[in-house]
Amino acid sequence: MIQSVxxxxxxxxxxHLPPDKSIAQRAALFSLLAEQRSTIxxxxxxxxxxxxxxxxxxxxxxxxxKGSVVTVDGVGRQNICPPHQKIDCGNSGTVMRMLxxxxxxxxxxxxxxxxxxxxxxxMKRIMDxxxxxxxxxxxxAGGYPPLQIHRTEPFRPITFPLPVPSAQLKSCVxxxxxxxDSPTRVIESVCSRNHTEMMLRLPVKQEQQNHIIESSRAxxxxxxxxxxxxxxxxxxxxxxxxxxxxxxxxxxxxTGVNPTRCAALHILRRMGxxxxxxxxxxxxxxxxxxxxxxxxxxxxxxxxxxxxxxxxDELPVLAVAMAFxxxxxxISGAEELCFKESDRLAAMEQMLTKAGVPVLSQKDGLIVTxxxxxxxxxxxFESRHDHRIAMSAAILSLCAEQVSEIHHAEAAAVSYPGFWxxxxxxxxx
Numbered sequence: 001m002i003q004s005v006x007x008x009x010x011x012x013x014x015x016h017l018p019p020d021k022s023i024a025q026r027a028a029l030f031s032l033l034a035e036q037r038s039t040i041x042x043x044x045x046x047x048x049x050x051x052x053x054x055x056x057x058x059x060x061x062x063x064x065x066k067g068s069v070v071t072v073d074g075v076g077r078q079n080i081c082p083p084h085q086k087i088d089c090g091n092s093g094t095v096m097r098m099l100x101x102x103x104x105x106x107x108x109x110x111x112x113x114x115x116x117x118x119x120x121x122x123m124k125r126i127m128d129x130x131x132x133x134x135x136x137x138x139x140x141a142g143g144y145p146p147l148q149i150h151r152t153e154p155f156r157p158i159t160f161p162l163p164v165p166s167a168q169l170k171s172c173v174x175x176x177x178x179x180x181d182s183p184t185r186v187i188e189s190v191c192s193r194n195h196t197e198m199m200l201r202l203p204v205k206q207e208q209q210n211h212i213i214e215s216s217r218a219x220x221x222x223x224x225x226x227x228x229x230x231x232x233x234x235x236x237x238x239x240x241x242x243x244x245x246x247x248x249x250x251x252x253x254x255t256g257v258n259p260t261r262c263a264a265l266h267i268l269r270r271m272g273x274x275x276x277x278x279x280x281x282x283x284x285x286x287x288x289x290x291x292x293x294x295x296x297x298x299x300x301x302x303x304x305x306x307x308x309x310x311x312x313d314e315l316p317v318l319a320v321a322m323a324f325x326x327x328x329x330x331i332s333g334a335e336e337l338c339f340k341e342s343d344r345l346a347a348m349e350q351m352l353t354k355a356g357v358p359v360l361s362q363k364d365g366l367i368v369t370x371x372x373x374x375x376x377x378x379x380x381f382e383s384r385h386d387h388r389i390a391m392s393a394a395i396l397s398l399c400a401e402q403v404s405e406i407h408h409a410e411a412a413a414v415s416y417p418g419f420w421x422x423x424x425x426x427x428x429x
Contacts (some may be wrong), residue, residue: 006396010247017230028052031072101172104135105179109150165309177215224304228282229256264314298325305333331365342384378402
């Protein structure tokens with residue numbers, strides 16, 4: 001699919017964001033482990049969350065999907081069914097990594113596969129701790145999917161200092177730990193997104209500068225009865241778009257504002273963005289609020305390693321904001337971007353260069369020289385089949401001199417099926 005994007009005068013209106021797919025995928029997977037029915041409202045129809053539901057069905061859960069409400073009858077930790085065929089995780093690294101923890105902990109033999117993009121993403125980081133816990137994990141050469149997981153030894157709880165800040169790695173180990181008689185402990189020195197420990201109600205301790213999260217068979221798995229909040233990662237595209245398009249004024253109600261997810265909001269405010277937060281409240285364990293964003297001139301910013309874990313998904317569109325911020329902006333400590341659905345550092349360097357934005361790539365980040373008066377060159381941008389690159393290219397194109405084209409624009413459906421329609425509805429030409 002090739003999507004044309006025309007320059008706009010401004011963006012205006014109220015936009016109801018798609019539900020948060022990080023929370024939705026967890027809710028589906030955790031519902032499998034509960035022994036009661038879970039009712040999940042505002043469940044997204046994006047590719048990854050739908051994939052999560054298909055996977056838990058293969059492991060014995062009964063799933064009913066009526067409109068935006070999903071019910072899942074879990075089987076509990078002791079009754080996970082061996083799948084009759086390979087489990088296809090689609091494009092979702094979240095599903096593959098977390099499901100690997102569940103499979104390894106339960107001892108149920110299974111093979112996890114994915115699409116070509118997921119099959120190119122390294123899995124050795126999760127394989128190593130799972131093997132220490134007594135699982136057998138076989139992969140393609142170099143630690144790539146498909147993953148064949150089974151168990152020949154008794155379960156062994158471990159203490160695992162996270163080698164990098166990664167919520168998926170943390171969650172994988174904690175989910176496996178739920179099957180141990182004594183606690184598995186994950187130690188993180190830099191806090192990553194905390195949905196897993198909040199939704200499972202896992203014990204969290206603070207020791208000096210470290211967070212220590214524990215899981216074991218002693219934890220009761222709660223049913224996942226919640227309403228999924230609006231996705232902050234989706235909101236980030238509009239926060240940037242309204243900040244760089246003069247005259248814009250957008251209202252984003254019921255948006256998730258989990259402190260371990262919304263670093264991009266604070267980064268944009270540091271750049272001078274006009275973003276207001278009102279009506280703060282909770283949905284289950286998750287905080288949400290109404291957000292209003294209006295155009296404001298931006299200034300350069302440095303994003304360092306401490307902020308990367310909680311802004312990792314938003315870095316591509318933050319690089320777009322940097323193109324319109326006066327001065328030289330830097331991203332450092334973001335080598336993890338090279339191992340997402342695409343090499344996002346390379347993708348953003350290519351995109352900004354095509355648009356005439358001075359950018360220098362480094363092994364762990366980018367240096368972007370911005371100008372609020374610059375009109376980017378119109379161009380043909382390749383999404384690399386990566387949803388966040390497709391949408392970032394669209395936001396960049398809103399301020400271009402002429403119409404741009406995004407190739408393989410259908411990738412946006414992975415996390416935001418209605419993105420292109422919302423882009424048109426909010427645009428004032």
